[in-house]
Amino acid sequence: MKAVKFERLTKRFGDLVAIDNVNLEIEEGEIYGFLGPNGAGKSTAINIICGLLKIDSGKVYVMERDIKREPDFAKMNIGVVPQDIAIYGELSAYENVSFFASLYGLKGRELKESVDMALEFVGLQDKANWMANKFSGGMKRRLNIACAIAHKPKIIILDEPTVGIDPQSRNHILESVKKLNEMGSTVIYTSHYMEEVEAICTKISIIDHGKIIAEGTKEELKSIITDTNTVMITVTSVANIDENKLKAINGVKSIDIDENTVKIVSYRDVSNLDKIIHYFTSDGIAIKNIETQTPDLETVFLTLTGRKLRD
Amino acid sequence: MRNTFILVKNTLKLFFRRKGNLIYILLSVLIPFVVLTMNLSGTSKLTIGVINNDTGILSKDLANSFKDSQKFEVVNIDKSNLDKYVTKGNIDFAIIFPKDFSKNVIEDKPLKVQIVSIKGKEVALAVKSYVDEYISNLKYLSISSNGDSSTFYKMYQEYEKNALIKLGEYTVKDKSVINDIMTRSVGMFIMFLMLGTSRIAELMLQEKRDKTYSRIYAAPVKSIVYALSNFIVNMIVTLFQIGLIMLLLAVFLKLPFDKSFLEIFVILVVFGISAIGLSMLIVAFSDSTAQSGGLSTLIITPSCMLGGAFWPIEVMPKVFQKVSYFMPQRWAIDAITKIEGATSSSDVLLNIFILLAFALTFILIASYKMKMSNKTADFV
Numbered sequence: 012m013k014a015v016k017f018e019r020l021t022k023r024f025g026d027l028v029a030i031d032n033v034n035l036e037i038e039e040g041e042i043y044g045f046l047g048p049n050g051a052g053k054s055t056a057i058n059i060i061c062g063l064l065k066i067d068s069g070k071v072y073v074m075e076r077d078i079k080r081e082p083d084f085a086k087m088n089i090g091v092v093p094q095d096i097a098i099y100g101e102l103s104a105y106e107n108v109s110f111f112a113s114l115y116g117l118k119g120r121e122l123k124e125s126v127d128m129a130l131e132f133v134g135l136q137d138k139a140n141w142m143a144n145k146f147s148g149g150m151k152r153r154l155n156i157a158c159a160i161a162h163k164p165k166i167i168i169l170d171e172p173t174v175g176i177d178p179q180s181r182n183h184i185l186e187s188v189k190k191l192n193e194m195g196s197t198v199i200y201t202s203h204y205m206e207e208v209e210a211i212c213t214k215i216s217i218i219d220h221g222k223i224i225a226e227g228t229k230e231e232l233k234s235i236i237t238d239t240n241t242v243m244i245t246v247t248s249v250a251n252i253d254e255n256k257l258k259a260i261n262g263v264k265s266i267d268i269d270e271n272t273v274k275i276v277s278y279r280d281v282s283n284l285d286k287i288i289h290y291f292t293s294d295g296i297a298i299k300n301i302e303t304q305t306p307d308l309e310t311v312f313l314t315l316t317g318r319k320l321r322d
Numbered sequence: 323m324r325n326t327f328i329l330v331k332n333t334l335k336l337f338f339r340r341k342g343n344l345i346y347i348l349l350s351v352l353i354p355f356v357v358l359t360m361n362l363s364g365t366s367k368l369t370i371g372v373i374n375n376d377t378g379i380l381s382k383d384l385a386n387s388f389k390d391s392q393k394f395e396v397v398n399i400d401k402s403n404l405d406k407y408v409t410k411g412n413i414d415f416a417i418i419f420p421k422d423f424s425k426n427v428i429e430d431k432p433l434k435v436q437i438v439s440i441k442g443k444e445v446a447l448a449v450k451s452y453v454d455e456y457i458s459n460l461k462y463l464s465i466s467s468n469g470d471s472s473t474f475y476k477m478y479q480e481y482e483k484n485a486l487i488k489l490g491e492y493t494v495k496d497k498s499v500i501n502d503i504m505t506r507s508v509g510m511f512i513m514f515l516m517l518g519t520s521r522i523a524e525l526m527l528q529e530k531r532d533k534t535y536s537r538i539y540a541a542p543v544k545s546i547v548y549a550l551s552n553f554i555v556n557m558i559v560t561l562f563q564i565g566l567i568m569l570l571l572a573v574f575l576k577l578p579f580d581k582s583f584l585e586i587f588v589i590l591v592v593f594g595i596s597a598i599g600l601s602m603l604i605v606a607f608s609d610s611t612a613q614s615g616g617l618s619t620l621i622i623t624p625s626c627m628l629g630g631a632f633w634p635i636e637v638m639p640k641v642f643q644k645v646s647y648f649m650p651q652r653w654a655i656d657a658i659t660k661i662e663g664a665t666s667s668s669d670v671l672l673n674i675f676i677l678l679a680f681a682l683t684f685i686l687i688a689s690y691k692m693k694m695s696n697k698t699a700d701f702v
């Protein structure tokens with residue numbers, strides 16, 4: 012089952028093309044990441060899925076049903092955590108969650124239990140009766156999440172839920188997202204923090220200027236720019252190293268010796284680190300340090316767009 | 323349906339939790355009521371400025387008869403000072419007797435007594451009918467005396483002694499004062515009512531600004547349901563204000579629960595609906611709270627002025643008087659005046675009808691505009 016599907020989707024704001032003829036498929040059960048710089052079109056894509064923005068052309072399906080034909084079906088199955096905190100400062104945490112959950116048809120005991128559960132999930136159960144405007148930024152972010160999950164949606168969309176909060180709250184949120192996914196929800200997560208996306212997403216698409224410029228698991232994305240791994244081995248002396256013996260090891264592509272460091276580039280699909288280390292130890296060369304260099308998504312982004320994710 | 327109820331409940335909660343709103347709603351009822359009762363208990367004497375160009379004594383006697391009634395203060399003023407007196411508020415109205423007043427009464431010739439009022443039509447009318455009645459009584463004397471002044475005065479002295487008609491007991495003037503105070507208080511209440519409705523309608527713009535609006539639309543809620551719930555909240559608050567002021571009137575001023583009472587209530591309610599319609603219209607045409615706040619003050623205060631909420635329509639220039647027909651306030655106040663004057667209720671029915679037409683027009687334009695912008699615009 013496809014949780015979300017775009018078919019040649021385009022969205023314009025005047026002359027600006029915010030989503031440019033995009034095709035996309037998000038499988039059920041995935042934690043799907045939208046990674047892209049400011050203004051890439053992440054929030055626009057999300058607001059379209061939620062039925063908050065009109066589509067200029069193309070089609071969007073939620074749980075394989077056209078959202079234009081059945082907007083309420085899509086809305087019932089989605090819980091969205093908007094990028095801008097959207098809660099009522101004059102209501103308590105409990106009242107906020109309860110109000111939004113009741114719009115999805117929850118009532119009575121079921122409502123109460125769902126609200127309690129949602130607040131507990133984000134760790135605000137102790138502060139259920141606090142007015143939201145008394146909350147810190149991080150607590151507001153967490154309440155913002157609670158308001159989106161109480162009605163137990165099949166798809167949970169989080170639009171930069173960790174902006175402007177302390178590392179502790181951030182970790183709490185990332186853990187929560189993983190837990191929600193384990194509990195059976197498909198998660199769509201946007202961010203321009205590469206570490207977050209790398210840490211939790213099972214599939215990522217890199218978005219820039221309203222277009223998906225690359226899509227895949229993080230390994231797949233990294234292999235786009237390179238099919239090799241680099242190991243840097245620092246030794247006490249390079250005098251006794253036999254380059255030919257190293258080159259003979261399966262998978263090794265090239266060797267480069269520089270002062271006391273040996274740089275060995277291997278093909279990515281071969282794991283040969285143990286053999287390389289074995290060579291050094293068996294030839295009696297003392298290893299001082301081993302460093303492996305794998306490209307991160309930042310590098311991927313830089314390579315694909317020629318720009319950094321964040322300035 | 324259920325979502326409408328949920329939204330109404332939430333909006334009411336938000337409105338009354340926001341600082342000052344509850345106080346505002348209570349004051350909007352209490353201030354006009356206190357102003358009303360204070361003015362009534364003050365039994366304020368009306369001050370008449372008399373400009374007497376008459377050489378005879380009849381005009382003096384007439385003026386003095388006002389004094390005798392204990393309800394009026396009489397001061398003699400000069401015509402050249404009239405404007406000054408009026409603008410300073412030293413006098414409530416003026417009576418100008420023409421040069422040959424006494425002579426013309428005796429000879430039964432047409433009279434031109436001029437009454438200048440700044441307190442409104444009701445007082446002027448009451449005073450005028452008082453003067454008319456006084457003169458028409460003298461008419462009998464003039465007819466009987468056949469225009470002969472010495473016969474007239476002889477009879478006049480007898481007439482005075484026997485006081486065939488005790489002019490001081492004329493009752494209309496008391497009521498007219500009350501009516502005038504009542505009208506001004508209603509005018510004030512009406513303005514507060516309008517400002518209150520725009521506060522509630524503006525909650526929609528605040529929700530847009532705070533993004534809770536898009537969160538509501540991310541749930542299965544139709545935009546019409548949202549607008550309807552705001553209307554219902556506005557209706558509840560407006561009914562509360564009207565109900566409270568009617569209750570105060572009934573309890574403290576002992577206004578009887580009769581047909582007039584019901585009519586005043588109905589007039590205020592239909593006016594309230596048109597005010598809500600107007601506030602939704604303002605919100606539909608503005609896209610920020612700052613803008614709608616500006617529009618509200620730009621529309622509500624001047625239209626209250628033009629509609630006669632602050633002063634009688636008659637004191638305004640003719641052009642403005644004509645414009646006032648396009649203000650719902652005018653029709654509400656006009657109806658209240660009619661009810662107090664105890665005219666037949668079919669007249670008020672016309673006012674109710676016109677106010678309903680205003681309400682319908684405002685609401686239709688507002689919903690059309692909202693529908694159009696929802697069709698083309700986005701919810702975030």
Ligand SMILES: Nc1ncnc2c1ncn2[C@@H]1O[C@H](COP(=O)(O)OP(=O)(O)OP(=O)(O)O)[C@@H](O)[C@H]1O
Nearest residue numbers: 024029047048049050051052053054055056094702
């Ligand atoms: N309502 C709107 N009207 C006009 N332009 C808009 C509107 N919403 C978004 N845009 C523009 O569309 C582009 C995409 O915006 P979007 O908010 O989707 O970016 P984003 O990827 O979410 O960025 P960020 O990381 O800053 O949240 C931007 O250039 C933005 O200025």
Ligand SMILES: [Mg+2]
Nearest residue numbers: 053054055094
């Ligand atoms: Mg965004």
